[in-house]
Amino acid sequence: MDAADTIAAIATPPGRGGIGVVRVSGSRVPELVPALAGRTLPPRVATLATFRDGAGAIIDQGLALHFPAPQSYTGEHVVELHGHGGPAVLRLLLARCVELGARLAEPGEFTLRAFLNGKLDLAQAEGVADLIDAATTTAARAAARSLSGEFSRAIRAEVEALVELRTLTEATLDFPDEDIDFLRQSDAHGRLARVRAGLENIVERGRAGAALRAGLSIVLVGRPNVGKSSLLNRLAGDEVAIVTPIAGTTRDTVRSQVELAGIPLAIVDTAGLRPTDDPIEAIGIERAWQAVRAADLALVLVDAQGSGDGITVGDAAILAELPPGLPRIVVHNKIDLASLTARAEAAAPGADPVQPRAHVWLCAASGDGVDLLRREMLAAVGLHDDLSGSFLARERHLEALRSAGRHLAAAAAHLEAVAPPLELFAEELREAQVALSAITGEFGADDLLGAIFSRFCIGK
Numbered sequence: 001m002d003a004a005d006t007i008a009a010i011a012t013p014p015g016r017g018g019i020g021v022v023r024v025s026g027s028r029v030p031e032l033v034p035a036l037a038g039r040t041l042p043p044r045v046a047t048l049a050t051f052r053d054g055a056g057a058i059i060d061q062g063l064a065l066h067f068p069a070p071q072s073y074t075g076e077h078v079v080e081l082h083g084h085g086g087p088a089v090l091r092l093l094l095a096r097c098v099e100l101g102a103r104l105a106e107p108g109e110f111t112l113r114a115f116l117n118g119k120l121d122l123a124q125a126e127g128v129a130d131l132i133d134a135a136t137t138t139a140a141r142a143a144a145r146s147l148s149g150e151f152s153r154a155i156r157a158e159v160e161a162l163v164e165l166r167t168l169t170e171a172t173l174d175f176p177d178e179d180i181d182f183l184r185q186s187d188a189h190g191r192l193a194r195v196r197a198g199l200e201n202i203v204e205r206g207r208a209g210a211a212l213r214a215g216l217s218i219v220l221v222g223r224p225n226v227g228k229s230s231l232l233n234r235l236a237g238d239e240v241a242i243v244t245p246i247a248g249t250t251r252d253t254v255r256s257q258v259e260l261a262g263i264p265l266a267i268v269d270t271a272g273l274r275p276t277d278d279p280i281e282a283i284g285i286e287r288a289w290q291a292v293r294a295a296d297l298a299l300v301l302v303d304a305q306g307s308g309d310g311i312t313v314g315d316a317a318i319l320a321e322l323p324p325g326l327p328r329i330v331v332h333n334k335i336d337l338a339s340l341t342a343r344a345e346a347a348a349p350g351a352d353p354v355q356p357r358a359h360v361w362l363c364a365a366s367g368d369g370v371d372l373l374r375r376e377m378l379a380a381v382g383l384h385d386d387l388s389g390s391f392l393a394r395e396r397h398l399e400a401l402r403s404a405g406r407h408l409a410a411a412a413a414h415l416e417a418v419a420p421p422l423e424l425f426a427e428e429l430r431e432a433q434v435a436l437s438a439i440t441g442e443f444g445a446d447d448l449l450g451a452i453f454s455r456f457c458i459g460k
Contacts (some may be wrong), residue, residue, distance in 0.1 A: 007105035017085030030078035041167035075117030109457025122441025138262020206393030215264035222301035224272025342369025407432035
């Protein structure tokens, strides 16, 4: 990408539509406008124009908008040509722009220029792509918060607090005899504690937003005929899986996309897990374990009609074979046949992570208790049903937040020393600031920018 070039692209999706937009950005836009629209255009006013080719033949008629630099999306001169949304006419219009000296834009190049020209920071630029890709209304609102700068402002507030603490620390390094007075008078402990609390709040909001962005994979596992397919149908609100009283009906994984509290979920029904000599059923069981290894949460179904807690030796074996780090909920199905009532029991705080996060008693056939399960599903992955304040965080954001948290924890440990080493304390604060600043793009590598913007659509 060469920032000196004038770039052009079709900015609306492929296919037919009522309106199509060709966007052009760069220093040559003012000389391109008369050739494209047949006249100069008043700034930021939608103007009826006839678009013509090099021989003067009409290509299309529509609206043209000129945004002089720096008051534009990219910070450069920009013109948008709004014509009819047929693929052929848009290609003709784009070809005319290239003929006049523009080149075809690379994916994300318009937004990259907006970032390089200070119109957006990096987190806001990523919010553009996330808003386009949002799969649910909740995710779209979270992406809009990032695009508006709410996420960036929260990060900058943390950075500013770190800068203040670093300033006090650096000013004290030349006066080692006054270290203890510095710690007491500047309230270093309190300042650091407030920064860490603010960071934890951002992490929690970002973790929820990451689930909104990427979604979660939920796998249903258990012995044959415990009601996995019935529960899938109930959660999906449709008959997506075949249900019969015959054990082993499900031979392959069955997937359904649903939404829970704004989070897109991929729910995977699997073959009943049991020893078998049937080669086809064995393949289905192996695929079931593959789905388990890729899941974010396992719902382990058992028959509530069993004695005691309803967990048989076979159920216990399935629980023991699940990956240790995979959250799991035991779902006691068929409470109607066991004359039980719907209820949920969450695990005690600090419980062994290998143990189930919760037990839920329900009837998949009637839906009794399924709402309790939905609530426990969110809790098991560390979420809740109100995600209105979430940031649509990416994995790089979460890793930067985790890195900053580790450095702040190390800084806190230095402060607890009998003779606090202020040089090490100051260095940990600096590293935390660098980690946070990478989120907004104040510190970052060119290869990171290339990786981020290459995933954008062309025209954005």
